[in-house]
Amino acid sequence: MPRIPSTQALRALECFARHGTVWQAAEELNLTRSAVSHQLRLLENTLDFRLLNRNGTRVELTPQGAAYAEEVRRALGMISGAAMRNAARGVTGMLTVSCPPGIASSWLCPRIGGFARAFPDVTLSIVTPRRLDDTSNPDVDLFITFGNSEAPGMEAELLVEVDFVPVCSPILLNRIGGLEEPADLMRVELLHLHDFEDWEAWFRLAGLPRPSARRGISFSDMNLVFAAALMAQGVAMGDVFICQQAMAAGQLVRPFDLAVRSAQSYFIILPQDKAGNPASAAFRDWLRGELLENRAGSERQIPFHNRAKNFRLP
Incomplete structure (x- = not known):
C-alpha cells in the first residue's frame, strides 16, 4: 500500500x-x-x-x-x-447563534438543515444583530460577524475574506442594452447599504470620479439591497461570498470582472466563558466543513457578462 x-x-x-x-x-x-x-x-x-x-x-x-x-x-x-x-452522538443542549442578516439569509439558512440533521438533540436559535460586528448580546453562544478580529475577551477565527463586485439582474442588463464599460454605470441606479463607501472604492479602482458614486438609493439592510437588485431596480455592490448562489442560478450577474477586496471579513467569535459548550464546538466544526465544500464548489470562476445578448431570461 x-x-x-x-x-x-x-x-x-x-x-x-x-x-x-x-x-x-x-x-x-x-x-x-x-x-x-x-x-x-x-x-x-x-x-x-x-x-x-x-x-x-x-x-x-x-x-x-x-x-x-x-x-x-x-x-x-x-x-x-x-x-x-x-461527534453528534451525545451532543445536546441549547445554542444561540448571532449572524448578520445578509449571510444568514443567503448562505447560512440554505444549509442550516444539515446541522439540524447532524445534531438532532441540539436546540438551535439564529438571531440577527443590529450591527454587523456586534458581539454584545449576552444570550448568544457564538457570533458570526462582519468586521475585524478585535473582540476583547473572546476567541476570533477568520471565516472568509470578502470581495465586492457590481451585481444586477439580467433583466436590468437586457433592458438597458448591456453595460459595456464601467462608465456606463452613470446611466443606471446605484444601490447602497448605509453609505457610499463600497461604491466609492470600486469607482476609484475603475478610474471613475468618486463623487459620481454618491447617488442612488440607500438601504438599512443588505437583504433590501439584494431584493432591489433581484427586482431589476438598479446595480448593487455585492459580496461575492453571499451572492454566489444567486449568481450560479442566474438571478444575479456581474457585468464587470473588477473586484474590491474588503478591509473587513467574516469571523467566528466565541465568548471565552462559553467556549466549553459542546454545541458551540459542533457548530464551529460544521461551519468549517461547509466552507470546505463551498470552496470546492466555487473553484470555477463565476463568469461576468456585459452584453444583453449573453442572456436567456427564464
Missing part, C-alpha cells in the same frame, strides 16, 4: 491551493511560512509526482498539483463530515 501523506501536509496543500501564497496559508494555519514550505516539500517527497513549480521566490501549483489539491479538499471535507456525524 502506498505511503499515506500526513494530514498536516495535506492541509498545508489545500490551504496553499486556495490562497495561492505561502504566507496566507501560514496565517490561516497559524504556522510559520517555513513550516508550511516544509510541509509542502514533505508532501512532494512522499508522492510520485511534482506538486509545485518554483521560479525564484514565486511558487505555484503544477496542473497535476492543482488536480490533487482539489481531491484533497474533497477528502478533507469527507473526513470533517465523518467526524461531525460521530
Whole structure:
C-alpha cells in the first residue's frame, strides 16, 4: 500500500491551493511560512509526482498539483463530515447563534438543515444583530460577524475574506442594452447599504470620479439591497461570498470582472466563558466543513457578462 501523506501536509496543500501564497496559508494555519514550505516539500517527497513549480521566490501549483489539491479538499471535507456525524452522538443542549442578516439569509439558512440533521438533540436559535460586528448580546453562544478580529475577551477565527463586485439582474442588463464599460454605470441606479463607501472604492479602482458614486438609493439592510437588485431596480455592490448562489442560478450577474477586496471579513467569535459548550464546538466544526465544500464548489470562476445578448431570461 502506498505511503499515506500526513494530514498536516495535506492541509498545508489545500490551504496553499486556495490562497495561492505561502504566507496566507501560514496565517490561516497559524504556522510559520517555513513550516508550511516544509510541509509542502514533505508532501512532494512522499508522492510520485511534482506538486509545485518554483521560479525564484514565486511558487505555484503544477496542473497535476492543482488536480490533487482539489481531491484533497474533497477528502478533507469527507473526513470533517465523518467526524461531525460521530461527534453528534451525545451532543445536546441549547445554542444561540448571532449572524448578520445578509449571510444568514443567503448562505447560512440554505444549509442550516444539515446541522439540524447532524445534531438532532441540539436546540438551535439564529438571531440577527443590529450591527454587523456586534458581539454584545449576552444570550448568544457564538457570533458570526462582519468586521475585524478585535473582540476583547473572546476567541476570533477568520471565516472568509470578502470581495465586492457590481451585481444586477439580467433583466436590468437586457433592458438597458448591456453595460459595456464601467462608465456606463452613470446611466443606471446605484444601490447602497448605509453609505457610499463600497461604491466609492470600486469607482476609484475603475478610474471613475468618486463623487459620481454618491447617488442612488440607500438601504438599512443588505437583504433590501439584494431584493432591489433581484427586482431589476438598479446595480448593487455585492459580496461575492453571499451572492454566489444567486449568481450560479442566474438571478444575479456581474457585468464587470473588477473586484474590491474588503478591509473587513467574516469571523467566528466565541465568548471565552462559553467556549466549553459542546454545541458551540459542533457548530464551529460544521461551519468549517461547509466552507470546505463551498470552496470546492466555487473553484470555477463565476463568469461576468456585459452584453444583453449573453442572456436567456427564464
